[in-house]
Structure formats: C-alpha cells, structure tokens
Amino acid sequence: MxxxxxxxxxxxxxxxxxxxxxxxxxxxxxxxxxxxxxxxxxxxxxxxxxxxxxxxxxxxxxxxxxxxxxRHPAIEAAVEAEQRHGNTVSLAAPIMVELAETLVETVAAADWALFGKNGGDATGLAVMVARAATGRAKIVKVDGGYHGVAPWMREGFPGAIPADLEQVLKVPWNDADAFEQLISDHAGEIACFISSPYHHPVFADNELPAPGYWARMEALCRANGIVLIVDDVRSGFRLHPAGSNVAYGFTPDLICFGKAIGNGHPLAALVGTDALKDAAKDVYFTGTQFFNAAPMAAAKATLDELGKMxxxxxxxxxxxxxxxxxxxxxxxxxxxxxxxxxxxxxxxxxxxxxxxxxxxxxxxxxxxxxxxxxxxxxxxxxxxxxxxxxxxxxxxxxxxxxxxxxxxxxxxxxx
Ligand SMILES: Cc1ncc(COP(=O)(O)O)c(C=O)c1O
Missing domain, CATH: 3.90.1150.10 (Aspartate Aminotransferase, domain 1)
Known part of the structure; x- marks a missing residue:
C-alpha cells in the first residue's frame, strides 16, 4: 500500500x-x-x-x-442544454411538465407529481397532503425510520420540542398488529402511515418486509381512511423502476422520491393518485428554488437513461x-x-x-x-x-x- x-x-x-x-x-x-x-x-x-x-x-x-x-455524459449534457435557456426564471419551464409526464408514465402509482429539492421536502409535503385530505392530525411512522430533518421527524435532537412530536405515533417495523392496535386506540385521528418500503435504519441490520406485511398494512389503511405514504427517497429506482412498492406488491397513495432521481442534481418529487390531487393542489407548497429548470432536465434525463437499460x-x-x-x-x-x-x-x-x-x-x-x-x-x-x-x-x-x-x-x- x-x-x-x-x-x-x-x-x-x-x-x-x-x-x-x-x-x-x-x-x-x-x-x-x-x-x-x-x-x-x-x-x-x-x-x-x-x-x-x-x-x-x-x-x-x-x-x-x-x-x-x-458526471454521466447524458445527464450533464441535458443540464447544460437547459442552462443555456436559463435556470431560475420568473416562469416555470416546459421541462417541468415533461418530467411530471415521465414520472406518471414510469411510476405505477403516480397520476401527478410535485417537485421540491430534498427528500425532506417530499416527505413533509406528503404528510401535509394526507392531513389536508383526511382532516386528521396524527402521523404514524416506523420506529427508527428516517424521513428528513423537519421537527416532527427529529425525536431526541436539540431544536425539536415535545409539541413537534405530539402528533407522531410509532410502530415497530414489520408489526401490522401494532398498527391495528394504534388504529383502535386513536380511532379517526390518524391521517397517514409513512414508511420506507423496507427498513433501512442506521447502526442496525436492514430488514425486508415479512410475507404479507404490506398487503395487511395497505388493507388496514384502506379500511380506516388512512393515507399510505411510501418514502422511497433512499431506495427509489434501486429496487423497482416503477416504485419500490411494485416489488412488494402493494399500492400506496403517495410516494416520496429524492436522491437518485436527478443523479446528483437537486430534485425531489412527491407523486400521488388522483384521489389526492385536489388535496395536493390546496396545500401551499413552494420554495424559491423549486422551479429550477436544470435539475428537472437532469431528472428527466436520469429517468430516460435508467429506462434504456x-x-x-x-x-x-x-x-x-x-x-x-x-x-x-x-x-x-x-x-x-x-x-x-x-x-x-x-x-x-x-x-x-x-x-x-x-x-x-x-x-x-x-x-x-x-x-x-x-x-x-x-x-x-x-x-x-x-x-x-x-x-x-x-x-x-x-x-x-x-x-x-x-x-x-x-x-x-x-x-
Ligand atoms: C428514507 C429517507 N427519507 C427522507 C430522507 C431525507 O432526504 P433529504 O436528505 O434529501 O432531505 C432521507 C435521506 O437520507 C432518507 O433516507
């Protein structure tokens, strides 16, 4: 050496x-x-x-x-071509529509898409859409699951206060019985269940879904009017091109993407089904940089390249x-x-x-x-x-x- x-x-x-x-x-x-x-x-x-x-x-x-x-040549070329027209301008660029169309074609559960920068933008928006659609406050998440750094996700970290976490309930991974119990303990209060498609905590072995787990979680959500959110920010496009849920045979209402979607260019997306389109329209979700055209071109090119092989x-x-x-x-x-x-x-x-x-x-x-x-x-x-x-x-x-x-x-x- x-x-x-x-x-x-x-x-x-x-x-x-x-x-x-x-x-x-x-x-x-x-x-x-x-x-x-x-x-x-x-x-x-x-x-x-x-x-x-x-x-x-x-x-x-x-x-x-x-x-x-x-520095993949096709992605960098798409970014440079888009940049030549302008990147952050006072109007949205056509590439935003093309990217949304591509996501709707590619991702099985997607009827629409909204865009942000980081995965946490998508997970934060997802719970707001769920709350807007259901009129309920509580979020159920998996113990040890990571969804970003908004206060409701930051248990145990300085800067988050108990009130931030009051509406967040937790269940162990792979435990549909615990979820069923929470539903009966908090009847009519739960807006959504948010989880990665399989459990990838830090400092611990990663765990795949047990047979039948996702089918049961989906059925419990449907029966109780709970919005099912898949956080595919980390695993998106590495398990199934049409959404990791497809690999596990279930259909969520909302899917969060980030990370790989732009091959390193800053973009995140929330996609969802038609049933939640109105709620997604009404939630005020924005950011000055959310409309940057070049990262959208990167994401479109990334999805196209992934689709070629x-x-x-x-x-x-x-x-x-x-x-x-x-x-x-x-x-x-x-x-x-x-x-x-x-x-x-x-x-x-x-x-x-x-x-x-x-x-x-x-x-x-x-x-x-x-x-x-x-x-x-x-x-x-x-x-x-x-x-x-x-x-x-x-x-x-x-x-x-x-x-x-x-x-x-x-x-x-x-x-
Ligand atoms: C599963 C999952 N959700 C959400 C996030 C947050 O994404 P970001 O860091 O892009 O905000 C991450 C980041 O690691 C993640 O792994």
Missing part, C-alpha cells in the same frame, strides 16, 4: 472548523473519520478523488443520488456479487460478515467481533481506496464495474489481513 496522505483534507477541515459549526455538518459530519478523507476534488463514474489525490471506489454514491455514475437488474447483480464475495473472503479470514437489505443497497456488519473492529475494518478499506461507511447502508450504481468489484475484494482482504486474527466479541466467543 502506498503511503496514505490526507494532509490537505486535514488542513481544510481545520479551516472549516473556524467558520462552519462542526466543520462539516449534517450526515457528512457524521461520517467524518479522524484518519479519513474529508473533501473531494473531483468525481467520475463510480470513483471520486479526495483533495490529496487519493482515488476511491465509491460505495456511498453521495448517500444515494449517484445512480448512473458521477435494466438498471435495477444491473445494480442487483453487482450488489449480490459484491456482498457474496465479501462474505466469503471475510469467512476465510475468520470474520463473519452479515450483508442485509436489498442487493443494490447492502448494509454490512461484522457479527463476531466488536463494533470497533468493524469500524476499523472499514477504515482499512477506505485507506486502500474503497469508500464505505460502518453504520449506514451502501449503494451500488450502474457505473460500478466488475473491475471495481475485483479491486474491492482485494482491498477488503488486505484490510482483514491488516486487522489480523479476529478478536471475537464475547457472545461470538462463547457460542
């Missing part, structure tokens, strides 16, 4: 701390590693380079937005191979690696050692040019290649070698 130099990242980080609270904030701040890269200099395909010139195969994909590869099939295949290879080589070194979630968004956990060792293994991978995170699911893109996988396995193996013999966690050692 060449010497791993991150001195420019470190110097920039020191400067950042003087003028930016936390130096790097939000989820990027969470993933700052003491001995890891902190700023990028450029990105191309499935790779990025940090400010010190280190090259990484990127399995975070900017936390999901990068789905076709960084079996993108989900490719990412599923790559993710399956990646995980199978990692699990196997971990086993050969005495480590038990668990891969959970969907193949295109694998969450990894070393099960027979401490969390500290798991994070140390991730750090060793990062130092060698494979960018991963210890506590969050990863993402595949259509730009990852077999050569990237091969290199990843070599790096992962070298990282295990660097750790040495596993020091088994007490439970694993006892078992």
């Amino acid at each position: 060449q010497t791993y130099d991150i001195s420019r990242s470190q110097a920039l980080y020191a400067r950042a701390q003087e003028v930016i609270p936390g130096g790097i904030f939000g989820h990027y701040g969470y993933s700052v590693r003491e001995d890891g890269p902190k700023f990028f200099s450029r990105a191309e395909g499935a790779h990025f380079w940090d400010v010190d010139g280190n090259d990484y195969i990127d399995y975070m994909c900017a936390y999901g937005p990068m789905i076709l590869g960084y 079996d993108a989900v099939g490719r990412m599923t295949d790559l993710g399956t191979k990646l995980s199978d290879g990692l699990v196997k080589l971990a086993g050969q070194r005495g480590y038990e690696l668990i891969a959970s979630g969907i193949p295109a968004m694998p969450y990894y956990r070393l099960a027979n050692v401490s969390q500290r060792t798991h994070f140390a293994w991730i750090d060793e991978c990062v130092k060698r040019g494979v960018y991963m995170l210890g506590y969050h699911n990863h993402f595949l893109s259509t730009a990852h290649t077999e050569a990237d996988l091969q290199r990843t396995w070599e790096v992962a193996d070298a990282a295990f070698e660097a750790l040495g013999e596993p020091e088994l966690a007490p439970a694993a050692a006892a078992g």
